[in-house]
Amino acid sequence: MSKRKLAVIVLAAGQGTRMKSKMPKVLHALAGKSMLSHVLSGVEKLNPERIVVVVGPGAKAVELAAKPHNTVVQTDRLGTGHAVKQAFGALGGFCSEGDAADIMVIFGDTPLIKTQTYEHMVDLRRSNDGPKLLGLAFRPAEPGRYGRVKQDAQGHVVGIIEHADASDAEKAIELCNAGILLGDGPTVYRLINQLDNNNAQGEYYLPVIFDFAYAEGLDTRAVEASEEEVMGINSRQELAGAELVLQKRLRADAMAQGVTLIDPATTWLSVDTKFGRDIIIEPSVFIGPNVEIADDATIKAFSHIEGAKIGEAAIIGPYARLRSGTVIGQGGKVGNFVETKNAILGEGAKANHLSYIGDAEVGAKANIGAGTITCNYDGFNKWKTTIGEGAFIGSNTALVAPVDIGAGAIVGAGSTVTKSVADDALAVVRGRLLDKAGAGASFRAGRKKIKEQKSNQNNENNKG
Incomplete structure (x- = not known):
């Protein structure tokens, strides 16, 4: 030759x-x-x-x-x-x-x-x-x-x-x-x-x-060559048809590499996705560009992932959204209705539900409670939140960046944290509970009376 x-x-x-x-x-x-x-x-x-x-x-x-x-x-x-x-x-x-x-x-x-x-x-x-x-x-x-x-x-x-x-x-x-x-x-x-x-x-x-x-x-x-291989694309309809052909190829390649696709037809991949082995992907998962998934990871149903690295044996979803810059360490967990962006979660760190973790670094084995958000944007600039190893963030907490939560620290549920918390400290930021006996009933009675007065006035106006 x-x-x-x-x-x-x-x-x-x-x-x-x-x-x-x-x-x-x-x-x-x-x-x-x-x-x-x-x-x-x-x-x-x-x-x-x-x-x-x-x-x-x-x-x-x-x-x-x-x-x-x-x-x-x-x-x-x-x-x-x-x-x-x-x-x-x-x-x-x-x-x-x-x-x-x-x-x-x-x-x-x-x-x-x-x-x-x-x-x-x-x-x-x-x-x-x-x-x-x-x-x-x-x-x-x-x-x-x-x-x-x-x-x-x-x-x-x-x-x-x-x-x-x-x-x-x-x-x-x-x-x-x-x-x-x-x-x-x-x-x-x-x-x-x-x-x-x-x-x-x-x-x-x-x-x-x-x-x-x-x-x-x-x-x-x-x-x-085959007809589908030489398919030219001139319209949106033909673009959609070509996407189906390409997705079929990508799914076959993924399974040949050792990935389990429970419902291949509802799994959407990108050409640059990098897979390890023994990965399980549940139905209705979308994987965008620049994603790496390591061995033994599980991606649960209805998750959306792009620009992320997912570590070995990590569990993602269901209904999780991982955006660009996300890195999930070995054994990490990102659960339902959790969104991450430019965030690093260390080995074994967990954010199991209903949270936003953005521009943050979370230490190994830290636990992020439900409803926690990192308030990373002040209207002009993005700021970083750091959460130390083994820290526990209680539910419904707002971490107003820039802020550091020390290793082993505990933040009580419902806190709005604007200052750094030392290692192994307990931080609770809450307003006082004001309990006035009978005030609820008085409030309802007053509002009911105002409503009745408005109704009577409207009736008089209609008669006139």
């Missing part, structure tokens, strides 16, 4: 009007990651010498998302062939006769293609007597609108015909064009420069180069 350089051109200049969005189409997310990021990570594993992303005019957000790769602008959107031509200026050493180089063209809105599929194309291209040009094809259940891949008896690609231009016999062809291609760099460069836009749309159609190549007697082939 020959060693050749590889350049990848990613076409990401589409306007995506059917998405009905201010956001460029390729930046819409699947499993916590933009479509473009999925596409780039898929081909980065091929270790190409160069990746060039073709973007539309003014698409600064797409250029930023494409970093560190080069971007070029397609000012006039004149079709896929024209888009590829814009990238040639950034591909010195891949296009001249004699360059031992290949060029792959892919799409920024086709994020489900597996790296193994790209690898198969590259391996075939680099094999002894590998084809000069090959494309990715598929057999859809409903081939309707797709371009058809025409082949001769030996399996060479004769050409690709658009559905609108196809005859009845050509429409009967089951093999359809996915748009992805790979070929000898100088050959791809030469063939694309032969394209014209002499058609009703006035566009340069990339697939036409297969017709040119076959006419020259070059070896042209097709590699097949």
